[in-house]
Amino acid sequence: MDFWTDLLISILQTLISPTTAAFVIAAIGLNIHFGFTGLMNMGQAGFMLMGAYGFGVSVSYLGLGFWPALLVAILAAVVFAVILGIPTLKLRGDYLAIVTIAAAEILRMIFKMSLLSDVTGGPLGIHSKEYRGPFTELSFLPDGSTTILGITYQNNGGNDWWVRLVAWALVLVFILLTWLLVRSPWGRVLKGIREDEDAVRSLGKNTFSYKMQALILGGIMGAFGGIVMTLPSSMQPDMMGRPLTFNIWMIILLGGAATIFGPLLGTLLFFIVRIALTTVAGEFVPREVLSAAQTEQLAWVLVGVALMLLVIFRPQGILGNKKELSFNV
Amino acid sequence: MRRPLGVLLLLGVLITLFSGVFGISAAHAAECTPEGETSCVQGSLRTSAGDPASGVSLTLSGPVEDQTTSTDEEGKWAFTVTEMGTYTVTVDESTLPEGQFLKGVSSRDFEVDPGRVYSGLFPMTDDPEGESAEEPSDAAGEDEPGATPAPVEDGASADGGAAVNETPGSFSWPRFWQQFVSGIRLGLLVALASVGLSLIFGTTGLSNFAHGEMVSLGGLLAATFMTLTGNLLLAIVIAVAVMALFGWAQDKVLWKPLRKRRLSLMQLMIVSIGLSIAMQYLFQFFFGAGVVRIDTSTPSTVTFFGVSLTVQSVWIMAISLVAIILVGLALTYTRFGRATRAIADNPALALASGIDVDRVINVVWVVGAGLAGLSGVFLGLVFNGLTFFTGGQMLLLFFAAVTLGGLGTAFGAVVGSMLVGMMVELTNIWLPGDLKYATALLLLILVLLVRPQGIFGRKERIG
Numbered sequence: 001m002d003f004w005t006d007l008l009i010s011i012l013q014t015l016i017s018p019t020t021a022a023f024v025i026a027a028i029g030l031n032i033h034f035g036f037t038g039l040m041n042m043g044q045a046g047f048m049l050m051g052a053y054g055f056g057v058s059v060s061y062l063g064l065g066f067w068p069a070l071l072v073a074i075l076a077a078v079v080f081a082v083i084l085g086i087p088t089l090k091l092r093g094d095y096l097a098i099v100t101i102a103a104a105e106i107l108r109m110i111f112k113m114s115l116l117s118d119v120t121g122g123p124l125g126i127h128s129k130e131y132r133g134p135f136t137e138l139s140f141l142p143d144g145s146t147t148i149l150g151i152t153y154q155n156n157g158g159n160d161w162w163v164r165l166v167a168w169a170l171v172l173v174f175i176l177l178t179w180l181l182v183r184s185p186w187g188r189v190l191k192g193i194r195e196d197e198d199a200v201r202s203l204g205k206n207t208f209s210y211k212m213q214a215l216i217l218g219g220i221m222g223a224f225g226g227i228v229m230t231l232p233s234s235m236q237p238d239m240m241g242r243p244l245t246f247n248i249w250m251i252i253l254l255g256g257a258a259t260i261f262g263p264l265l266g267t268l269l270f271f272i273v274r275i276a277l278t279t280v281a282g283e284f285v286p287r288e289v290l291s292a293a294q295t296e297q298l299a300w301v302l303v304g305v306a307l308m309l310l311v312i313f314r315p316q317g318i319l320g321n322k323k324e325l326s327f328n329v
Numbered sequence: 330m331r332r333p334l335g336v337l338l339l340l341g342v343l344i345t346l347f348s349g350v351f352g353i354s355a356a357h358a359a360e361c362t363p364e365g366e367t368s369c370v371q372g373s374l375r376t377s378a379g380d381p382a383s384g385v386s387l388t389l390s391g392p393v394e395d396q397t398t399s400t401d402e403e404g405k406w407a408f409t410v411t412e413m414g415t416y417t418v419t420v421d422e423s424t425l426p427e428g429q430f431l432k433g434v435s436s437r438d439f440e441v442d443p444g445r446v447y448s449g450l451f452p453m454t455d456d457p458e459g460e461s462a463e464e465p466s467d468a469a470g471e472d473e474p475g476a477t478p479a480p481v482e483d484g485a486s487a488d489g490g491a492a493v494n495e496t497p498g499s500f501s502w503p504r505f506w507q508q509f510v511s512g513i514r515l516g517l518l519v520a521l522a523s524v525g526l527s528l529i530f531g532t533t534g535l536s537n538f539a540h541g542e543m544v545s546l547g548g549l550l551a552a553t554f555m556t557l558t559g560n561l562l563l564a565i566v567i568a569v570a571v572m573a574l575f576g577w578a579q580d581k582v583l584w585k586p587l588r589k590r591r592l593s594l595m596q597l598m599i600v601s602i603g604l605s606i607a608m609q610y611l612f613q614f615f616f617g618a619g620v621v622r623i624d625t626s627t628p629s630t631v632t633f634f635g636v637s638l639t640v641q642s643v644w645i646m647a648i649s650l651v652a653i654i655l656v657g658l659a660l661t662y663t664r665f666g667r668a669t670r671a672i673a674d675n676p677a678l679a680l681a682s683g684i685d686v687d688r689v690i691n692v693v694w695v696v697g698a699g700l701a702g703l704s705g706v707f708l709g710l711v712f713n714g715l716t717f718f719t720g721g722q723m724l725l726l727f728f729a730a731v732t733l734g735g736l737g738t739a740f741g742a743v744v745g746s747m748l749v750g751m752m753v754e755l756t757n758i759w760l761p762g763d764l765k766y767a768t769a770l771l772l773l774i775l776v777l778l779v780r781p782q783g784i785f786g787r788k789e790r791i792g
Contacts, residue, residue: 040595087778093595094536098728099777102770105725109767114440242721246602253599297610304607311599312587 007279013151014271018159021167022048022229023270027251027263028174029221034249035257036182037214038194040097043084044222044248046104049240050076051223052230053111053120059131061119066134070227077223080107081216089211104245112237125236128158135231136162159232167228171264174221179260181217190214191258250307256320265318274299368441370418371407372449374400376429382453386424391416391441399424410441411620411713420451429453500758503635508754510636514711516750517649519723520743521704523730524656525697527742530731531673532690533584534594538601540701541724542608545717547572547702548709549616552623561624569702576698580691588690605721612717620714623706645707652703653743656696660739669693673738726753726766729773735783744784748772 014020026044033041054073058064064072084103088096114122121127139162141155154160181187192200193207201207226240247270255266281295290298316322370389374382382404389396389408400406410416419436431451439447526540547568554564583604587597628639660666668689671679680686701720708723709715730749734741749769756768776783 040598087774087781091777091781094598095732095777095781097595097598098536098732099774102725102729102773106767106770106774109764113761113763115761115763243606246606249599249602294614297614300610301607301614304603304605304610307603307606308600309603311596311603312590312592315596 003283007276009151010279011272011275012149014275015268016151016164016168018163018167018228018232020267020271021164021171022225023248023251024171024225024264024267025167025174025228026222026225027248027255027267028171028178029218029225030248030252031257031259031263032178032181032190032214032218032221034252035259035262036187036194037190037211038093039089039211039215039218040093041100041215041218042097042245042249043100043102043104044218045240045242045244046100046107047077047080047219047222048226048229048244049104049107049111049237050080050219051226052235052240053226054223055227056126056131056230056235057119059134060126064134066138069131069134073223073227074220077219078216081219082212085212085215089208089215101242101245104240105242108237108241120237123236123238125234125239127234128231132157132231135166141165163228163231167231170224170228174224175260175264182260186210186213194258246307247303250303250310253307253310253315253317256317258321259317259319262317262319269318274303277302368410368447369407370410370416370439370441370447370449371405372451373405374420374451374453375404376426376453382426382429384424385426386421388419388421389416390419409713414441415439416441418449425453504758505755506634506636508758509751510638512751512754513747514638514642514646514750515754516747517646517653518704518707518711519726519730519750520653520746521649521707522701522720522723523727523734523742523746524653524739525693525700526727527731527734527739528669528673528693529697531738532669532676532686532693533588533597535584535597535601536594536728538598538724539605539608540601540697540727541720541722542605542612543572543575543698543701544705544708544720544723545612545715546575546608546720547705548623548715548719549612549621549705549717550702551706551709552616552621552715555623564623565703565706568706569699572702572705573695573699575702576694576696577691579698580694584694585687585691605724609717609721616717618717620716621709622714623709641710645710649703649707652700656700657740657743665689665692722766725773726769729769732773733776733783738783741784 026048029047030041030044033039033044051073054076055069058069058072059066062069080103084096084100088099110116111120112123113120116122117124136156139156141162143155145152145154146161153164156162182191189200189205189210192203192205193210197207200210226235229239251266251270252263253266254269255262255264277299278292278295281290281298282292285295310317374385376382383400385404385406386397386399387406387408389398389410391410391414396408398406398408408416408418416439417436418439420431422431422435425431431453435451437449437451439449441447522540522544525543526537529535529537529540550571551564551568554567555561558564558567583600584597587600592600624641628641630637630639631643632638660669668679668684669692671682671684672686672689676686705715705720708719712719726749727746730745731742732745733748734743734745749772752769752772753765757765760768
């Protein structure tokens with residue numbers, strides 16, 4: 001029985017971990033892009049990288065406080081969105097996909113450059129103790145550690161309760177924000193663009209401007225996701241490469257694009273299924289047949305296959321409505 | 330003419346392969362050509378009198394297993410390095426010529442980036458105290474074919490010969506031409522893959538994100554067949570044939586049914602992303618995450634006009650060029666080629682005029698996958714090995730090439746590939762090696778800003 005309690009606890013730990021929350025936040029952002037506006041952003045990891053490094057470098061290299069650093073991170077994401085949006089938002093959808101994925105890769109390469117090691121830490125990245133200080137200082141939790149449901153973490157410092165609290169609070173805020181926004185007139189224009197851009201344009205709306213706003217808003221959420229993901233331990237450019245973007249896409253399509261809770265549900269399922277698979281395989285399949293690394297690799301193969309099957313047979317995901325889904329090109 | 334000409338076309342590719350003879354002979358002890366991911370750490374040893382010191386043993390230690398070499402009769406030594414990292418070269422002082430001593434330290438560290446030349450100086454003296462005022466005048470690397478003269482900065486030999494690193498920003502014409510030729514080579518290899526990508530895009534509208542994995546698979550298969558057969562040529566032919574078969578099967582099993590289901594292009598694109606993830610991890614599962622070598626023999630080099638290349642590279646370039654020209658001719662002059670272009674132009678009209686669209690697309694997949702496989706084999710040979718992610722890394726270069734030339738035009742893809750290859754290798758002269766691929770991607774974005782339809786594309790495609 002020990003095995004099952006351990007599994008349950010590790011699932012629980014994954015469910016509340018800041019990484020999970022970061023994925024939800026980034027997926028909410030991508031949902032604004034893809035789900036509500038129909039933009040094929042394949043560079044969400046680039047936005048996350050902008051956020052993470054915008055914050056991390058501001059604190060560790062420039063020595064800024066928490067709020068200015070956060071502002072830098074947000075501005076970095078906005079600038080990235082504007083630079084991406086101007087050339088591509090007027091073009092067909094697959095151009096945006098290729099340009100965003102290329103731009104995100106360029107960013108990753110630049111931040112990985114050994115020339116910039118002093119600023120970005122090069123391929124090794126930055127350890128969280130160099131940029132976490134201002135964030136930890138904001139904590140109102142008492143020192144020490146707390147155990148909830150058999151899971152113990154420190155209250156403040158490192159991989160702690162404080163990050164978890166803030167991360168999931170942000171998830172709530174962004175879900176609420178999305179809910180309010182898509183009900184608003186602004187959100188209706190976005191959906192209109194997704195359904196038929198020409199029709200919206202004929203009503204006198206500046207669709208380019210709306211798409212740009214959506215790109216910026218989702219990008220800022222991506223930036224928050226990046227910060228949350230990197231607060232517990234460290235940031236490296238390679239954490240935020242193409243695989244991350246693809247995982248977030250997987251999450252969106254699993255949970256259901258253009259739904260409020262799709263990103264949350266998708267993320268939770270994505271993590272639970274993966275951890276359950278690898279843990280169960282690790283317990284019941286002998287080491288000689290499958291090593292731990294191989295189990296992990298097979299789990300990823302399943303992710304790829306699942307993504308294919310999902311898009312083919314149920315593109316609207318679990319919560320989605322097929323009518324709301326647009327893969328318009 | 331009813332026979333699938335595309336298959337014949339692929340056979341043509343294979344036949345050109347047969348006609349190539351890979352002359353691989355045991356190389357000179359002290360030869361190393363920097364190309365692709367391969368870097369060289371080299372130098373030459375002279376006695377205090379200026380004579381070459383032969384038979385001195387040196388050891389290279391670093392992230393991978395240690396290598397030992399000894400200087401040849403001209404006093405030259407070289408190590409070939411394929412992994413980035415910090416390496417240490419140590420001179421075995423007991424093997425120095427009699428009465429000679431090292432003036433400075435006996436070991437030097439090198440921070441090795443891909444595709445560069447590093448020169449190490451180990452000046453000698455006949456004074457056992459090692460404090461001679463005489464300074465050796467050789468800037469190592471100057472007399473190496475293909476190695477760019479490494480500038481000796483701030484009197485490097487004054488403090489006993491510092492490790493001279495060829496820094497970005499050191500422009501010289503020999504280096505320019507060396508990079509230029511590397512650019513052509515990379516361009517040809519990118520073209521092999523992107524012609525297929527472009528044809529598939531043109532006929533089906535699919536932006537195939539799994540194309541990079543087809544490239545990797547070609548290389549990995551060649552490595553497998555190489556260990557099985559021991560014959561490089563045979564291994565390449567089998568690998569390309571298997572890849573062509575894989576392309577055929579992929580279309581029959583996956584893409585054709587999806588076209589019948591009327592999946593939108595974006596859905597197809599995401600399906601290809603899923604396929605690419607699955608394939609990448611399958612490669613890791615079967616081949617491991619490390620570098621897989623296709624050919625482990627030491628390549629021999631030739632020098633044209635001061636540009637040094639391995640003999641293998643020359644063959645690779647020739648075969649790639651022939652393959653690309655064959656595809657071009659087939660597209661232009663055969664019925665099948667015309668049918669392909671007709672489908673790219675207007676599938677409905679092509680269907681209405683009696684073209685068997687599915688069959689043409691199937692052959693396009695066969696040819697595209699075969700070419701991608703060939704590209705993967707060659708990349709593996711040029712880069713001295715490949716990993717499960719080699720194709721994935723190159724994927725965006727393929728997209729850059731295809732978009733640059735104009736989505737869906739095969740000729741444009743070739744021109745775009747050459748531009749991308751040049752861009753990557755030439756900017757490498759000035760920019761640090763880790764930004765190598767970034768410039769090509771930047772070029773892609775700039776082109777989309779100025780001329781979104783690409784060089785040869787038509788406006789209506791951009792929507």
